[in-house]
Amino acid sequence: xxGYIVHRLLIMIPTLIVISIVIFTIIQLPPGDYFSTYxxxxxxxxxxxxxxxxxxxxxxxxxxxxxxxxxLYWVVGLLHGDMGYSFEYNLPxxxxxxxxxxxxxxxxxxxxxxxxxxxxxxxxxSATHQYSWSDHTLTxxxxxxLATPNFLLALVLLYIANVYFGISIGGLMDPRYLDExxxxxxxxxxxQHLWIPVVVIGLAGTAGMIRRLRANxxxxxxxxxxxxxxxxGLPPFRALMKYPLRMALNPFISDIGSLLPxxxxxxxxxxxxxxxPTTGPMLLDALxxxxxxxxxxxxxxxxxLSVIGVFLSDLALAALDPRIRLRGGVTR
Amino acid sequence: MNDALPHYVSPEPFDPGAIEAMTxxxxxxxxxxxxxMMWWKLKRHRLAVISGAVxxxxxxxxxxxxxxxxxxxxxxxxxxxxxxxxxxxFFHDGHLVGPFVHxxxxxxxxxxxxxxxxxxxxxxxxxxxxxxxERYFFWGLWESDLHFVCPAKNGQxxxxxTDRLGRxxxxxxxxxxxxxxxxxxxxxxxxxxxxxxFGGIAGYYGGWVDMFIQRMIEVIQSFPHLxxxxxxxxxxxxxxxxxLVYFGITLILGMIEWTHLGRAVRSKLLALREEDFxxxxxxxxxxxxRIIARHLLPSFMSHLIATATxxxxxxxxxxxxxSFLGLGxxxxxxxxxxxxxxxxxxxxxxxxxxxxxxxxxxxxxxxxFNFLGDGLRxxxxxxx
Numbered sequence: 251x252x253g254y255i256v257h258r259l260l261i262m263i264p265t266l267i268v269i270s271i272v273i274f275t276i277i278q279l280p281p282g283d284y285f286s287t288y289x290x291x292x293x294x295x296x297x298x299x300x301x302x303x304x305x306x307x308x309x310x311x312x313x314x315x316x317x318x319x320x321x322l323y324w325v326v327g328l329l330h331g332d333m334g335y336s337f338e339y340n341l342p343x344x345x346x347x348x349x350x351x352x353x354x355x356x357x358x359x360x361x362x363x364x365x366x367x368x369x370x371x372x373x374x375x376s377a378t379h380q381y382s383w384s385d386h387t388l389t390x391x392x393x394x395x396l397a398t399p400n401f402l403l404a405l406v407l408l409y410i411a412n413v414y415f416g417i418s419i420g421g422l423m424d425p426r427y428l429d430e431x432x433x434x435x436x437x438x439x440x441x442q443h444l445w446i447p448v449v450v451i452g453l454a455g456t457a458g459m460i461r462r463l464r465a466n467x468x469x470x471x472x473x474x475x476x477x478x479x480x481x482x483g484l485p486p487f488r489a490l491m492k493y494p495l496r497m498a499l500n501p502f503i504s505d506i507g508s509l510l511p512x513x514x515x516x517x518x519x520x521x522x523x524x525x526x527p528t529t530g531p532m533l534l535d536a537l538x539x540x541x542x543x544x545x546x547x548x549x550x551x552x553x554x555l556s557v558i559g560v561f562l563s564d565l566a567l568a569a570l571d572p573r574i575r576l577r578g579g580v581t582r
Numbered sequence: 583m584n585d586a587l588p589h590y591v592s593p594e595p596f597d598p599g600a601i602e603a604m605t606x607x608x609x610x611x612x613x614x615x616x617x618x619m620m621w622w623k624l625k626r627h628r629l630a631v632i633s634g635a636v637x638x639x640x641x642x643x644x645x646x647x648x649x650x651x652x653x654x655x656x657x658x659x660x661x662x663x664x665x666x667x668x669x670x671x672f673f674h675d676g677h678l679v680g681p682f683v684h685x686x687x688x689x690x691x692x693x694x695x696x697x698x699x700x701x702x703x704x705x706x707x708x709x710x711x712x713x714x715x716e717r718y719f720f721w722g723l724w725e726s727d728l729h730f731v732c733p734a735k736n737g738q739x740x741x742x743x744t745d746r747l748g749r750x751x752x753x754x755x756x757x758x759x760x761x762x763x764x765x766x767x768x769x770x771x772x773x774x775x776x777x778x779x780f781g782g783i784a785g786y787y788g789g790w791v792d793m794f795i796q797r798m799i800e801v802i803q804s805f806p807h808l809x810x811x812x813x814x815x816x817x818x819x820x821x822x823x824x825x826l827v828y829f830g831i832t833l834i835l836g837m838i839e840w841t842h843l844g845r846a847v848r849s850k851l852l853a854l855r856e857e858d859f860x861x862x863x864x865x866x867x868x869x870x871x872r873i874i875a876r877h878l879l880p881s882f883m884s885h886l887i888a889t890a891t892x893x894x895x896x897x898x899x900x901x902x903x904x905s906f907l908g909l910g911x912x913x914x915x916x917x918x919x920x921x922x923x924x925x926x927x928x929x930x931x932x933x934x935x936x937x938x939x940x941x942x943x944x945x946x947x948x949x950x951f952n953f954l955g956d957g958l959r960x961x962x963x964x965x966x
Binding site for chain 1: 798807809906922932938941
């Protein structure tokens with residue numbers, strides 16, 4: 251097991267290096283940089299531009315250096331926990347991202363929990379009641395969840411929540427709690443607002459997971475040991491829980507890896523629509539205004555989160571499944 | 583037990599090959615090509631066949647958008663801004679009139695500053711079919727004014743309502759299909775090429791090439807797609823013409839989606855290259871290119887087509903999401919995502935819900951591609 255962990259950790263390093271190169275290339279690609287855009291904007295508004303100050307800033311952030319040096323500065327900074335400086339906000343990236351990350355975590359975590367809570371019973375139910383009406387209905391609903399663009403669903407749910415439950419539109423809490431310290435009322439308000447993004451973001455992942463759990467469980471249920479168990483008179487519920495379900499659970503663990511990128515993607519769009527104080531809208535703005543350190547460091551953070559997620563799910567999988575642990579590789 | 587069968591000897595001449603010979607029906611079944619057997623199997627999957635027909639109809643419709651749409655893409659009806667959808671009626675005062683719509687009564691609610699439309703049940707505006715209406719250039723080539731359906735003379739026909747500039751939503755959805763439906767296809771073509779290439783060399787050569795490509799796929803898959811799409815499409819220069827942006831977006835969608843296909847190609851190749859026919863070809867001195875393209879690819883082409891079909895929906899949804907955020911296609915070009923970006927705020931849901939209608943074709947298309955892909959995947963292995 252120890253060898254496996256070391257092996258997985260070592261693989262993560264080149265992966266992260268490649269990701270950081272890709273991200274840096276992407277944020278460098280647009281012609282010009284933040285300062286040239288900024289200067290052009292000021293000049294078009296007829297305002298005076300302090301070119302000296304701009305030149306000083308450019309030098310300070312290494313804009314006059316070759317690209318590979320800029321990349322090294324950025325990566326070394328990241329390793330020291332310095333995510334760079336946002337030109338747009340005139341603040342270190344860490345200060346801007348900080349409290350938004352907490353909310354992103356809350357939303358992502360709640361979404362994963364929601365996905366499991368919904369997918370688990372429904373998947374088992376449709377596998378044990380294969381081709382029944384309820385199975386068909388649930389499968390169709392699952393497909394519908396996959397097919398509906400989630401930003402639109404977010405709008406409709408917001409409207410319903412406002413009209414029928416009187417919950418304020420947008421944001422993660424009622425406006426009157428915005429600058430207040432945490433209190434019981436504030437927590438309740440957050441919970442009231444949280445369910446919409448969680449449902450919307452979780453829906454696509456839930457649908458996929460239901461389908462996989464159903465397929466896996468069906469494969470197991472047709473195996474001979476299940477038939478034997480039932481022939482020997484084991485109650486159906488025990489015959490389901492004892493082994494087939496455990497076998498079918500693997501995707502639940504391994505899916506965290508593919509679930510996280512989905513959730514972060516979904517959260518990015520939905521939070522723009524719902525003006526959530528998470529990081530999606532910030533990323534959009536940063537990309538538009540070429541605020542490269544903010545965009546780059548944040549993208550890097552998302553990638554890091556996903557890679558860690560995959561790592562953790564692989565570890566959990568290895569702990570559960572001796573075949574993976576002993577062979578030293580992941581079977582999927 | 584007494585009534586035993588009577589003694590019987592066939593007078594026909596004995597044909598020793600009778601057991602081996604097949605009836606024409608059997609022969610048809612056993613000699614059928616792989617593709618024919620796939621078709622038979624697909625036909626049994628009723629949902630997939632229906633989905634295929636729906637998709638075919640949608641793709642044929644984009645050839646005749648100008649003819650099918652009652653109005654042109656950019657015609658504005660300034661007197662009918664945010665007009666609600668009109669219902670089609672058949673009976674008026676108990677008489678059969680054929681399909682017709684009622685005219686609008688319009689009033690400006692000065693209290694709420696809101697346009698209020700209501701149906702004027704006295705006004706009957708019969709629809710005309712195969713009629714001469716607004717002039718258009720068919721595919722930009724020749725001029726015509728023939729439409730499938732037009733409003734009555736001096737009447738209106740807004741089956742799905744109008745938008746904030748008074749443009750007919752039905753016509754815009756029909757024209758938008760051109761962009762939205764082809765984005766997926768071109769994107770899949772790109773990812774198909776990339777997936778075949780990378781999956782092919784990874785699966786055939788194995789070793790460190792395989793290792794490298796596997797890592798690359800893992801990196802791309804571990805990254806949240808949408809932020810990556812957002813970052814890439816933010817690169818596209820603002821000065822590009824809408825057409826270039828369109829190709830840029832399809833390229834971006836294809837560049838990230840190829841990984842699933844690449845994986846499928848690789849795992850199939852790894853299994854197939856151990857087969858006897860591959861070894862035989864290698865011993866006869868065939869080049870790797872020839873072995874991959876001539877011997878290995880055809881044997882799992884059907885799987886690839888199924889996988890490709892299943893990856894179209896995510897591209898279409900990706901385009902929709904990008905356009906909705908304002909990072910994808912931009913307004914002179916009309917796609918379903920661009921249309922939906924008009925429905926961006928909560929007022930629309932409350933006051934003009936018909937602006938959200940472009941979501942229906944999106945859902946239908948994504949569902950149809952999913953069902954068809956599932957059917958194809960089941961049919962891809964007809965020997966089971």
